[in-house]
Amino acid sequence: MAPDIADPTVAPTSHQCSSSNTSTTSSTASPSVVQQRIVSSSTKANLVSSKDDNNNQIEPKPNASSEEFRSQIRWPDFFAQLFLHLGGLIGLWYLVTLQTKLYTALWTLALVWASGLGITAGAHRLWSHKSYKAKWPLRLLLMFLFTICGQRDAYTWAHDHRVHHKYSETDADPHNAKRGFFFAHVGWVFLTPHPEVVAKRKIIDMSDLEADPIVMWQKRYYIPLFALLAIGIPVFIPYYYWSENFWIAFWVCFTLRFITTLNIAFFVNSVAHMFGNRPYDKNISPVENLSVAIAAMGEGWHNYHHVFPWDYKTGELGSYMFNVTTGFIDAFARLGLAYDRKSVSPQIIERRAAKYGDGTRFLTDEYAHKDSVWGFGDEDISKDDLEDIELLKN
Secondary structure, X not given: OXXXXXXXXXXXXEOOEOOOOOOOOOOOOOOOEEEEOOOOOOOHHXXXXXXXXXXXXXXXXXXXXXXOXXXXXXXXXXXXXXXXXXHHHXXXXXXXXXXXXXXXXXXXXXXXXXXXXXXXXXXXXXXXXOOOEEOHHHHHHHHHHHHHHOOOOHHHHHHHHHHHHHOOOOOOOOOOHHHOHHHHHHHHHHEOXXXXXXXXXXXXXXXXXXXXXXXXXXXXXXXXXXXHHHHHHHXXXXXXXXXXXXXXXXXXXXXXXXXXXXXXXXXXXXXHHOOOEOOOOOOOOOXXXXXXXXXXXXXXXXXXXXXXXXXXXXXXXXXXXXXXXXXXXXXXXXXXOEEOOOOOOHHHHHHHHHHHOOOOOXXXXXXXXXXXXXXXXXXXXXXXXXXXXXXXXX
């Protein structure tokens, strides 16, 4: 789940979306080039051979899928990230040296929490996965909260996130964890995307968001909305109402707060794809990570989430302590503003964990032995296994 940054708003317009910023730059070698080798499993099949006018064989050339891909640094995005993170360190210094007023610290914490819900309950669970529906007052609230976090417009964010889930851990994944921790965490934000990412962005269905007037309104006016909601109001409130120093307000309430929510989102892309257990599917990269779940308000139950992306809870655990976002959605459901919350039955979860999990999830006796058989002739042998049985004849 994370962002690109072409201006301080963080990102190429194609995000998790528009293809205007996703165009790859020339692969000409330069000191700024980060190289990724793409090895095709069927190189010979990808070779294109031909003959010249004299009927001489021309040396076969690999097509795009087997060529060497060079990802280049997008310098505006790189310097935007550098500025934001250095600015965040300045803000942290003001905070830990107690030069920040108490109200400013509390205000910043409130912004982190509120804008985080804009990501988790809004851009992620509502707009990316359609795991529940929301009436327009809640959608508008979530849109304002998401804009505060500054991680691109919701359309762009959701676009890339859908691509990520559809093609997770492949060249088409915008923040493919197989390219390493740094790339999955932040490198993808300022490096040109793989051609497969660009191609798959074009075919992901976004018609539902294109029909959402609130989503498209925010996309159209994102820059002024970002300037007002992510920078202007967060800095102005402490400066005006309790006489905080302007620059302290800027470094703490904007840059420190900005990179805090940004890196928490990045942890889902990196940490939650590498460090943890896989109780629901041991064959995929995403994991369950308690620390990320707490920091990201319930987004760290990532193995479950990639197996059941339509579940509005994004996890099996029912405790709001480890899934604040679920509590937020449930509260608005009681108010009648959130509805059609989608979930997964315990039986389906048990069955999936028993068949594909790594064994770290507790299973009832019924499901722990669901696929156990006593031998040939047991009626519980699956059809696939029966077809694979090899009979040796003399």
